[in-house]
Amino acid sequence: MNQTNAITNKNTYTDFIAQLGTANLLETSEPSAVQVREIIARSMELQPLSVEDTAVLARVNDPEMIEEIYTAASQLKEKIYGKRIVLFAPLYVGNMCVNDCAYCAFRSSNKAVHRATLSTDQLQAQVAALEDSGHKRLIMVFGEHARYDAAFMAESVKAAYSVKRGNGEIRRININAAPLDHDNYKIIKEAGIGTYQIFQETYHRPTFARMHPAGTPKSDYLWRLHGPTRAIESGLDDVGIGALFGLYDWRYELLSLVAHADFLQNTVGVGPHTISFPRLRPAAGTEFDTQWMTSDEELKRLVAILRLAVPYTGLICTAREEPQLRREILRLGVSQIDGGSKIELGGYTSSSSGQQIEREQFTLGDTRTLDDVIGELLEDGYMPSFCTACYRLGRTGEHFMEFAIPGFIKRYCSPNAVSTLSEYLADYASEQTRQAGEKLIAKEMENISDEKLAKNLAERVEKIRHDGERDLCY
Numbered sequence: 001m002n003q004t005n006a007i008t009n010k011n012t013y014t015d016f017i018a019q020l021g022t023a024n025l026l027e028t029s030e031p032s033a034v035q036v037r038e039i040i041a042r043s044m045e046l047q048p049l050s051v052e053d054t055a056v057l058a059r060v061n062d063p064e065m066i067e068e069i070y071t072a073a074s075q076l077k078e079k080i081y082g083k084r085i086v087l088f089a090p091l092y093v094g095n096m097c098v099n100d101c102a103y104c105a106f107r108s109s110n111k112a113v114h115r116a117t118l119s120t121d122q123l124q125a126q127v128a129a130l131e132d133s134g135h136k137r138l139i140m141v142f143g144e145h146a147r148y149d150a151a152f153m154a155e156s157v158k159a160a161y162s163v164k165r166g167n168g169e170i171r172r173i174n175i176n177a178a179p180l181d182h183d184n185y186k187i188i189k190e191a192g193i194g195t196y197q198i199f200q201e202t203y204h205r206p207t208f209a210r211m212h213p214a215g216t217p218k219s220d221y222l223w224r225l226h227g228p229t230r231a232i233e234s235g236l237d238d239v240g241i242g243a244l245f246g247l248y249d250w251r252y253e254l255l256s257l258v259a260h261a262d263f264l265q266n267t268v269g270v271g272p273h274t275i276s277f278p279r280l281r282p283a284a285g286t287e288f289d290t291q292w293m294t295s296d297e298e299l300k301r302l303v304a305i306l307r308l309a310v311p312y313t314g315l316i317c318t319a320r321e322e323p324q325l326r327r328e329i330l331r332l333g334v335s336q337i338d339g340g341s342k343i344e345l346g347g348y349t350s351s352s353s354g355q356q357i358e359r360e361q362f363t364l365g366d367t368r369t370l371d372d373v374i375g376e377l378l379e380d381g382y383m384p385s386f387c388t389a390c391y392r393l394g395r396t397g398e399h400f401m402e403f404a405i406p407g408f409i410k411r412y413c414s415p416n417a418v419s420t421l422s423e424y425l426a427d428y429a430s431e432q433t434r435q436a437g438e439k440l441i442a443k444e445m446e447n448i449s450d451e452k453l454a455k456n457l458a459e460r461v462e463k464i465r466h467d468g469e470r471d472l473c474y
Contacts, residue, residue, distance in 0.1 A: 013222040016263050017203050022255040025055035036065050040072045043308040046080070048265075054258045054309045058251040058301075066301060070332055073304035076311060077333040084383040084417040086314070086336040087374070088137040088174075089130055092345050093118050093156050095361065097143035099218040101201070102211045103244065105283035105361050106143050112285030114358045116345040117147065120159050127160045129348035131168030133340055133370050134428035136386035136420065139174040139197065141343075141361075144217055150184035153177060154191035161192065167427045167470055172388035174240070178217065179227025185234035194388075195273050197240035198227040203256030204248040211247060228260075232268040239264070240316075242276030245294040245302070254302045258309045274314040274336065277302060281320050281362040300329055307333025319366040326366060327376065340370030371430050378436040383444060385417035386424065389473035415457050415474050418444055422464040 039053045049057075060066055094117035095106045105113045118126065130138065140156060142148040157173050175188065176197040188196065202208050205221055212219045228239040241260050243253040257275055265271040279294050294302070299321075306315055317326055317334045319341040326337060342348050344359035355363055366373075374384045389412065418441050425437040441461065448454040463469040 013226050015205070015222060015225070017225070017256050017259055018205065020051055020255075020259050022051065022055075022203075022252055022259065025052060025255060026058065026249075026251050028059065030059055030061055031056045033062075033065055036060055036068070040068065040308065043311065044072060044076060044079075046076075046311050048262070048271075048311060049258070049309040051255050051259045051262065054305060055251075055255055057305045057308065058254055069304050069308065070300070073307040073333045074331045077307055077331075077335065080311060081335050082383065082414050082417075083381060084385045084387075084413050085330065085334070085377055086137070086385045086387065087135070087339050087370070088139055088336065089135045089338055089370075090141055090176075090318075090341055090343055091123075091126055091130065091138050091160070091348075092141045092343055092361070093123060093153075094145070094148055095143050095345060095359075096145040096147055098146075099144050099216045100213050101218060103247070103280055103283070103286055103288045105286055105357075107286075108216075110285040112358060114345070116359070118156075118345065120155075122346060123156060123159055124163050126346065126348045127163040127170060128165050128168075131163065131165040131170065132428075134168075134386075134424045135340070135370065136170060137172045137174075137388060138170055139176055139195075142175070142177040144178035148177065150180060150187040154187050157188075157191040157193055167423070167468075171386075171471070176240075179224050179230070182230055182234045185231050185236055189235050193236070195238040195240045196228075196231045196236050197242065197274070197276070198224065198231070199242035199244060199276065199278075200224060200256070200260070201244045202247040202253065203243060203260070204252055207248045225260075228264060228272065229268055232264065232270060237270070238273035240274040240276060241272045242278065242316075244278055244280060245299070246280030246288075246290075246292055248292050250292070250294045250298050250302055254305060257306065261310050261313060271310065272313055274316050275306060275310065276316040276318070277306070278318055278320050281365070283362040284357045284360070296325055299325070300332055303329050303334060304332040319364045320362065322365040323368060323376075327380065330380070330382065337373070339368070339373030341366070371428070371433050374424070374429070375433045375436065378433065378440050381440070383414065383417045383440065384421050384424070384437075385413070386420035387413065387416035387473065389416050412474050414444065414448075415453065418457060419460055419464065419472050419474075422461050423470055426465055 035056060039056055043049055096115055096117060097106045098108055100107045100109050142153060160170055160173055172194045174195040175193050179198050208221050228241055231239050243257055261271045314335045315333050316336045317329055319338050343361060344356045357363060377384045421437055425434045445454055460472045
């Protein structure tokens with residue numbers, strides 16, 4: 001990690017978003033086809049795009065050129081990651097919160113939501129239920145509250161990792177929580193987490209101030225903006241950033257995300273591991289202005305442009321979105337999705353079949369089971385993956401980039417996807433999903449040109465299917 005320009009003093013925090021003048025970059029006329037194609041060509045050579053180049057793509061309104069952007073994004077995603085889609089599940093641990101964000105059901109002034117914090121036993125029961133469905137990767141979500149300090153989060157992570165159900169285990173836990181200082185990030189790192197997610201929500205500072213009342217911790221724009229920087233400085237190799245689309249102009253947020261990724265790369269030597277682009281959803285006891293609501297077509301455009309702008313960054317599409325829209329934007333560059341998600345406290349062991357809005361941060365658009373989600377991925381030719389090998393073998397942060405940039409990541413990701421999918425098919429899948437999965441695995445293995453790798457992978461799949469071996473990662 002490059003510590004040369006490490007930011008350790010809060011007084012030195014700069015608003016690098018405002019300094020770039022992102023709003024001004026969107027005020028010029030629509031670009032020519034020649035200009036757009038030149039930028040796409042650079043991206044197809046695996047070069048990250050500048051904020052200025054990204055702004056050019058964001059100004060495109062011509063339907064034919066938008067289709068060219070879509071096609072390029074799809075080709076680029078497959079060039080780097082192949083057809084694999086990584087799967088995970090969210091696990092809400094506690095919704096106590098001292099913030100009062102206008103759009104969030106968990107805000108402190110909201111009396112319509114049920115408050116709860118999972119005990120250790122309750123937490124482990126949720127993890128057991130997730131393992132019983134086949135999950136291997138979680139993201140734990142915490143409100144911002146004194147009760148949820150770094151020590152509490154670390155203990156929650158350790159408690160989850162300790163749960164083993166038959167062949168089930170959680171191999172990677174990410175965290176979505178408030179920004180911390182350096183010392184507290186180090187506590188989190190020692191618990192063995194993967195990615196630490198901090199969403200700026202909106203990079204537009206006047207909107208940020210309006211959404212987050214003064215006097216609340218979240219109202220400190222610069223503290224939050226530099227949260228991922230502190231995390232990397234503290235030894236957390238992977239961070240995730242994101243914006244909540246619908247609070248302000250989607251194009252401004254898009255450029256800001258690219259600017260943030262570029263800032264991290266230039267400042268601490270590694271960009272974000274993931275970028276998320278959730279949209280506003282209805283939530284208990286909330287009302288918000290719909291002026292900037294991002295349409296389905298705009299969401300597709302921002303996903304495709306993000307893929308071209310940050311080729312090596314994972315793009316996450318969550319179950320906030322309806323199944324059909326998720327299906328459509330997978331081809332535009334998404335590399336991670338959740339499946340079988342429940343976001344109410346204690347939802348994975350609840351006997352209720354529907355959503356419990358008074359226990360949720362927002363309503364979900366996709367409530368299908370994990371098996372249904374995997375079945376559709378297989379139907380569409382994608383390779384579902386529960387792989388966690390890179391994180392556990394040290395291929396993170398700068399090291400991940402060293403593997404990814406030359407294209408070696410595809411060599412690791414595809415075999416590991418086959419291995420982890422084989423585990424799911426043997427242990428958890430419905431018969432229909434199992435048959436579809438085994439057909440796709442056979443097809444995938446036929447396409448491996450490296451004979452030695454193909455033979456070794458075939459042997460591993462047999463060990464998983466017939467010998468009960470697990471976690472055979474590359």
